[in-house]
Amino acid sequence: MRRTVRLVPILTAIAGSTLLSTTIAHGATAEATADAATGVTAGATAGGSTGGGGVTAARAVPQPVEKEAADTRKEQQTVQRYWTEAKMEAAKPLAALVPEKDGARLAAGALAAQAAADPVSVPATEPGGDTVTATRGSAARASTGAAWTRGGAIVKTTGRVFFTYQGRNASCSASAVTSENKSTVITAGHCVRMGGAFHGNWVFVPGYHNGDRPHGTWVATTLYTTPQWNNSEDINHDVASAVVAPLNGRSLTDVVGGQGISFNQGRRQQMHSFGYPAASPYDGSKLVYCAGRAFDDFLMSRDIGLNCDMTGGSSGGPWFLGFNENTGLGTLNSVNSFKYGFASGWMFGPYFGTEARAVYEAAQTTGTP
Numbered sequence: 001m002r003r004t005v006r007l008v009p010i011l012t013a014i015a016g017s018t019l020l021s022t023t024i025a026h027g028a029t030a031e032a033t034a035d036a037a038t039g040v041t042a043g044a045t046a047g048g049s050t051g052g053g054g055v056t057a058a059r060a061v062p063q064p065v066e067k068e069a070a071d072t073r074k075e076q077q078t079v080q081r082y083w084t085e086a087k088m089e090a091a092k093p094l095a096a097l098v099p100e101k102d103g104a105r106l107a108a109g110a111l112a113a114q115a116a117a118d119p120v121s122v123p124a125t126e127p128g129g130d131t132v133t134a135t136r137g138s139a140a141r142a143s144t145g146a147a148w149t150r151g152g153a154i155v156k157t158t159g160r161v162f163f164t165y166q167g168r169n170a171s172c173s174a175s176a177v178t179s180e181n182k183s184t185v186i187t188a189g190h191c192v193r194m195g196g197a198f199h200g201n202w203v204f205v206p207g208y209h210n211g212d213r214p215h216g217t218w219v220a221t222t223l224y225t226t227p228q229w230n231n232s233e234d235i236n237h238d239v240a241s242a243v244v245a246p247l248n249g250r251s252l253t254d255v256v257g258g259q260g261i262s263f264n265q266g267r268r269q270q271m272h273s274f275g276y277p278a279a280s281p282y283d284g285s286k287l288v289y290c291a292g293r294a295f296d297d298f299l300m301s302r303d304i305g306l307n308c309d310m311t312g313g314s315s316g317g318p319w320f321l322g323f324n325e326n327t328g329l330g331t332l333n334s335v336n337s338f339k340y341g342f343a344s345g346w347m348f349g350p351y352f353g354t355e356a357r358a359v360y361e362a363a364q365t366t367g368t369p
Helices: 073-082 085-090 108-116 227-232 252-256 354-364
Strands: 017-019 065-068 120-122 143-147 158-165 168-176 184-187 200-206 218-225 240-244 260-263 270-275 288-293 304-307 318-324 329-335 338-340 346-349
Touching (some): 073 218, 085 168, 168 200, 168 318, 184 252, 184 329, 184 354, 218 354, 240 354, 260 354, 270 304, 288 304
Parallel strands (some): 260 329
Antiparallel strands (some): 017 338, 158 200, 168 184, 184 240, 218 240, 270 288, 270 318, 304 346, 318 329
């Protein structure tokens, strides 16, 4: 473990389910109530600190599970060479079965616990590190899966993820976020680990478009996910982060910028979701988005939902609060996670509470080799 800055400690139970990277028989193992609130407080300074400092916790949050990836220069070069253009274009969304599990609806106690935790928000950063205040633009255009054509920061910070899972090449989506190490990526838990093992050859390609890699291929040195996802693939905690190695002597967000990120926010807000769906009718070649008001899952999880037609490969793509369609900036507050098999027009993402924050903090305070 490398620490260079401060450390802050679609569901078969009804009618079949699908993770957004796969057609999967998958349920939720959530308890009927959420964990107790942590009572953390944090804030970002005008100088651009990311909220990692000045944090006090009323109780210990279970530490994220860490997996070292390509943490030597030789290993990074090997992974870089592995991902040819042909391999990226041939990578497919995951397709694997997992055990069916019991689910749990969002109970009043869970809502109360979430509301009790102090909201935390970290601002976006421009390439080079300057803090950006994300301001709301004009009224959002509703979308359930259109190609994003308006440019802005989003086309640099969002990208495709490629990795090897059980001997074959697969893809997800992810986002670069503001971080102390300038090297942190947020995605879904099943985009770093699934079926009892972490994925290999993990890379992030920001700004991917029709096979082009305008900002390079960034190799993961360390992967993190929640203990709930690691231990039982609990869909309520399908969150992960990756730390990527510098490329050509520069850190990730110095090249592409970083979106803001927040935790313990109010539910049922207007949100935008982005990703690179690669299963039919999409092909993974372009950035796609959905926009609308989020709703609570009333069936088998404590997740939040959007009307969205994106398919496999969009998993791990960012959900934003306060997204400005003119600047392409917002505050990341969930990721694409799963769909119910009988409701392909709904997509769900985990609520970003204290466990998700712990995953982010672990990544952003990890140094890069």
